[in-house]
Amino acid sequence: MLIINRFSKIIPILVVLFLTACTKDDILVETTNPVGAPVIVAPVAPPTFVTDSTLIMGNPSSATTNPADFTNYLLREGYYSVSYNRERGIPNWVSWHTVHTDLGSVPRQDDFRANPSLPAGWYQVDNLSYSSSGFDRGHMCPSADRTSTIVANSSTFLMTNIIPQSPQNNQITWAGLEDYCRNLVLAGNELYIISGAYGEGGSTTNGGLQASINNGRVVVPAKLWKVIVVLSNGSNDLNRVNTNTRVISVVTPNVETVNSDWRTYRNSVDFIEQETGYELLSNVATGIQNIIESRIDNQ
Secondary structure, three states, X not given: OEEOOOOOOOEEOOOOOOOOOOOOOOHHHHHOOOOOOOOOOOOOOOOOOOOOOOOOOOOOOOOEOOOOOOOXXXXXXXXXXXXXXXXXXXXXXXXXXXXXHHOOOOOOOOOOXXXXXXXXXXXXXXXXXXXXXXXXXXXXXOHHHOOOOHHHHHHOOEHHXXXXXXXXXXXXXXHHHHHHHHHHHHOOEEEEEEEEEEOOOEEOOOOOEEOEEOOOOEEOOOEEEEEEEEEEOOOOHHHHOXXXXXXXXXXXEOOOOOOOOHHHHEEOHHHHHHHHOOOOOOOOOHHHHHHHOOXXXXX
C-alpha cells in the first residue's frame, strides 16, 4: 500500500502489487492476482491554478456534479476532467490540456486506486477490480502526460481515469498515439485532448469478446476514441482555433487483433459525435466546428 500527501515523498508501507516501471502496464500486472487489500492514499489535491481550463473546448456531454447524474457525473481533478458513468464503472470521456511544462522527470507512480471523490454509496472500482481479467488498466489521461510532479502523476492512477483495455491496444496502438502526441508538444505545440470509450465487448489475452469484468461492475468497451486539437504554443487558446487548425480524431477497436499503427484508425470528429451522441469542441465557433470536425487528418 502507498500513502501519499502533497507535502511528502512516497513512503512504501506494504507491497500489494507487482508493478513495472515501463511506460505502459505490463500484461503480467493485469493477469496476476494482486496480494493484500486495496491501495488507499490521501486524496489528490488539484493544482491551485491552471493556465487553461481542461474543459476550454467544451463539456461534450454537459456532465454535472449532481450525484443524480450518475451516468454523466463530472469530476474536476485539476489535471484533467472526467464524465464518469457509475453504471459502467468507467469514464465516458476524459478531457485535458498538455503543454511542455507538464512533461517532466517524475517516475510513474503506479498507485492505481479508488477515487475518494465519488459520491457516498457509489461502488468504488479499485486496484484489484481488474485482477485476472486479462485486460490492462488503460489510462485515458496518460501517466506520461503528467510527469511534472508526483501529485500530478499520481492523479492519473485514480480508477475513474481507467478503462479495461486490450493489452495490444493499450501497449502498442494507443501507446504509439500517446507518444506521437507528446512529440507534438515537445516540437512546440500544446494539445487539447478528449478521450473516451463506448459500446460493450473487447478481447484480451484470454481470448474471445468479454462484455464486463469485476462481477459485471465494470463494462469492457468495444471502441476507444480520442480527439486532439493541435495549437502552436500561445495564449487565448479558444480564440486561436480556426479552420486551418489541425484536429486528429481516432477510433480503435478494443481487441487484440487491433492494427499496431494508430494512423489506420483516423476518422472525423463528426463520426465520433454520431457514434456517441456527444457535442465535441462545443465552445468553438459553429462555422469553424463545421469545417474542422468534418475533416479526417492525413498528416
